[in-house]
Amino acid sequence: xxxxxxxxxxxxxxxxxxxxxxxxxxxxxxxxxxxxxxxxxxxxxxxxxxxxxxxxxxxxxxxxxxxxxxxxxxxxxxxxxxxxxxxxxxxxxxxxxxxxxxxxxxxxxxxxxxxxxxxxxxxxxxxxxxxxxxxxxxxxxxxxxxxxxxxxxxxxxxxxxxxxxxxxxxxxxxxxxxxxxxxxxxxxxxxxxxxxxxxxxxxxxxxxxxxxx
Amino acid sequence: xxxxxxxxxxxxxxxxxxxxxxxxxxxxxxxxxxxxxxxxxxxxxxxxxxxxxxxxxxxxxxxxxxxxxxxxxxxxxxxxxxxxxxxxxxxxxxxxxxxxxxxxxxxxxxxxxxxxxxxxxxxxxxxxxxxxxxxxxxxxxxxxxxxxxxxxxxxxxxxxxxxxxxxxxxxxxxxxxxxxxxxxxxxxxxxxxxxxxxxxxxxxxxxxxxxxx
DNA sequence: CCTTTTATTTTCATATATGTAACAATTCCG
DNA sequence: CGGAATTGTTACATATATGAAAATAAAAGG
Numbered sequence: 019x020x021x022x023x024x025x026x027x028x029x030x031x032x033x034x035x036x037x038x039x040x041x042x043x044x045x046x047x048x049x050x051x052x053x054x055x056x057x058x059x060x061x062x063x064x065x066x067x068x069x070x071x072x073x074x075x076x077x078x079x080x081x082x083x084x085x086x087x088x089x090x091x092x093x094x095x096x097x098x099x100x101x102x103x104x105x106x107x108x109x110x111x112x113x114x115x116x117x118x119x120x121x122x123x124x125x126x127x128x129x130x131x132x133x134x135x136x137x138x139x140x141x142x143x144x145x146x147x148x149x150x151x152x153x154x155x156x157x158x159x160x161x162x163x164x165x166x167x168x169x170x171x172x173x174x175x176x177x178x179x180x181x182x183x184x185x186x187x188x189x190x191x192x193x194x195x196x197x198x199x200x201x202x203x204x205x206x207x208x209x210x211x212x213x214x215x216x217x218x219x220x221x222x223x224x225x226x227x228x229x230x231x
Numbered sequence: 232x233x234x235x236x237x238x239x240x241x242x243x244x245x246x247x248x249x250x251x252x253x254x255x256x257x258x259x260x261x262x263x264x265x266x267x268x269x270x271x272x273x274x275x276x277x278x279x280x281x282x283x284x285x286x287x288x289x290x291x292x293x294x295x296x297x298x299x300x301x302x303x304x305x306x307x308x309x310x311x312x313x314x315x316x317x318x319x320x321x322x323x324x325x326x327x328x329x330x331x332x333x334x335x336x337x338x339x340x341x342x343x344x345x346x347x348x349x350x351x352x353x354x355x356x357x358x359x360x361x362x363x364x365x366x367x368x369x370x371x372x373x374x375x376x377x378x379x380x381x382x383x384x385x386x387x388x389x390x391x392x393x394x395x396x397x398x399x400x401x402x403x404x405x406x407x408x409x410x411x412x413x414x415x416x417x418x419x420x421x422x423x424x425x426x427x428x429x430x431x432x433x434x435x436x437x438x439x440x441x442x443x444x
Numbered sequence: 445c446c447t448t449t450t451a452t453t454t455t456c457a458t459a460t461a462t463g464t465a466a467c468a469a470t471t472c473c474g
Numbered sequence: 475c476g477g478a479a480t481t482g483t484t485a486c487a488t489a490t491a492t493g494a495a496a497a498t499a500a501a502a503g504g
Contacts, residue, residue, distance in 0.1 A: 028490065034433035038433075066490090066492080068452090068454070069454090079452080080498045081498070113333065119325055128432065198438060202335050212438055218330075224427060225427045227310045228425050229311065229425055239463095241463090289481085293480055
């Protein structure tokens, strides 16, 4: 999509946070926000905020600040989330089934269009009676077929640690573009399949370190 | 606890990742691991690995590598997770109830000793028939009382965005030490209550940016 | 309608933090 | 005891954050 010079990774990380901030301000009917306001909400330095945006153009109005709606649109465009992304969830345990009905994904154009498990029958009981059936749970053998048929680009995986790499390999084989790994096990990707890990305990570890020191 | 000179934040983040790596290697009965092996698993530079550990002492053996068990113990000690941390979960929706039975917390000495919700009765149906009752679900009005009675130091919050700040304030009022926020809403803490956010969509946003660019 | 003031961005300069590479020092093993 | 392996450490390079000056749009006042 858009081609930007050389954007710090740290800036990209913060953009998500700014976006959440914009959504929040919009819900409060704020029309404009200064870098100082945004910085305060996001717990960063105001100069940082301005510099981050300046990488992508001149979005602000001197003397005024940033237009909330515009900025939100800009950030979405920069991140590439101004369109729908089709996602599969693999591993429908407790965490996986919570993700299937996670409302925030939908709000942001992240659409879960398939779910897979080794024991689909066992899963049915777990989620259907509570939240209806958001998507049909398929056997993992159908992964490749369905990923291709449904144009799925991202796989969110929540398998037991021992299965994590196997599942990742199956996704790679199915020509997935990116994997978001919730399983606390090291996973490796090949080709140019992008990987992000989301470890709950790491967030706690980090918190605890700063509580202890 | 331990007093170290000045450790980069980035190093602290990686320590969690190294720890997972050690757990994995241990489960595979590996006794020692070189910085190169660790680096490979954790997707970082080998020099980085050595430097990270060197901040805290000389844990390795030249010519050999690092003893897996020892290193694991050292990392836990550095992070402060060589003891039990008592945690409360506030907001027992789909995500909250998944967290209540999340096995990885237990493995790492993170113990959820209380759960709170605005509608405890409504929650019972949701989780009890599936996974038993890991902890009793209490009304949020009892937060302060129970946090103090049970020596709870950390609160994990998963409320609807509109309630996030209110819940955080109640925890602060209850003298909590740290908050891990799963709710996609800006939350602020006062005093020296530490806050970490864990946003699912941010992980996806990041992935998508690098898929698009 | 022009001028001044004010708030705030943009841009540039500087400081700090982090990552990488190179190498001497150490240990193991045959 | 010599060679192969791998760490600990220092020096360098890059990335990121912060601060301060210059620019400019809007609002206020005459």
